[in-house]
Amino acid sequence: MPARKLPRVVRSSSELLATQRARAAQGQILGLVPTMGALHDGHTALIEEARHRADHLVVSIFVNPLQFDRKGDLRAYPRTFEGDLERCAVAGVDTVFAPTVDDMYPDGFDTRLVAGELGRDFEGAGRPGHFDGVLTVCLKLFVLSQAHFAVFGEKDFQQLCLIRRLVRDLGLPLEIVPVPVLRDTDGLALSSRNVHLGKKLRERALCLYQALCTAQDLAADGERNAGRIQRAAQAVLDAAPSFRTSYCAVVDPSSLQPLDLLVPGQLARLLIAGHIGARPGVRLLDNGPLFVGRT
Ligand code: AMP
Helix, strand or coil: CCCCCCCEEECCHHHHHHHHHHHHHCCCCEEEEEECCCCCHHHHHHHHHHHCCCCEEEEEECCCHHHCCCHHHHHHCCCCHHHHHHHHHHCCCCEEECCCHHHHCCCCCCCCCCCCHHHCCCHHHHCCCHHHHHHHHHHHHHHHHCCCEEEEEHHHHHHHHHHHHHHHHHCCCCEEEEECCCECCCCCECCHHHHHCCHHHHHHCCHHHHHHHHHHHHHHCCCCEHHHHHHHHHHHHHCCCCEEEEEEEEECCCCCCECCECCCCCCCEEEEEEEECCCCCEEEEEEEECCCCCC
């Protein structure tokens, strides 16, 4: 990567808030990309989307303990701060906000946002408190960064829906900008957790993309029965050794309610998640739109 000026690293919430307030007062457009670090090209796609919209771009790097229901998962989460800084420098990030846990959640911190119906199923079903933690940290990041907009990936599709709902429900004065799933050349959705996949598991992990493609092809060929599409995708996942499906569902992309029928002109999405490898395994997520072709 070519060398560039490193972004300014801010560790304290109060410093971030003060500097961002001053920038906003000068009329600058402030952008935010929230991340947990271990940055890859998927994050870079979000940063690039934010870069051309913002006068001042903040990337937050914070492995948020509130959103982990298993301590082991939190401990094992990859941390690559120096490399992340380099990547942010190349992508033209102005400020990296990397607070400590104590700074974000000082002694006595006792408040949580609670995700509603949208957070009940899918990731919410298997990970109690996960979305409460996501919403709580994001609201705090929105306030501290004073952002006019924040960029989120469709990779975490339910999270994106919940964040949009948070903004709408609480009337938060910022825009949420979505970015499509960025994939490796073979189709595997990029994820910080992919570093935990050895060569064999990485090959097997392609079953998520293959299941998605199967569903998309069926829909494009005119299949409108969501159950049949879901079962065809599930069969691909079932055939992959050591993959354990958490869910594979055809849903309305706004309400996340299951669909029975795909209707031309109406949006539909396939959501997939599961674990691969020896238990507890590596958690993998994927999703994509289903476009109905004419029969
Ligand atoms: P994370 O660091 O995993 O919490 O992700 C930070 C942001 O990057 C979230 O909005 C994710 O949805 C997004 N993201 C992660 N991987 C990808 C990807 N492969 N394509 C697009 N966005 C992604």
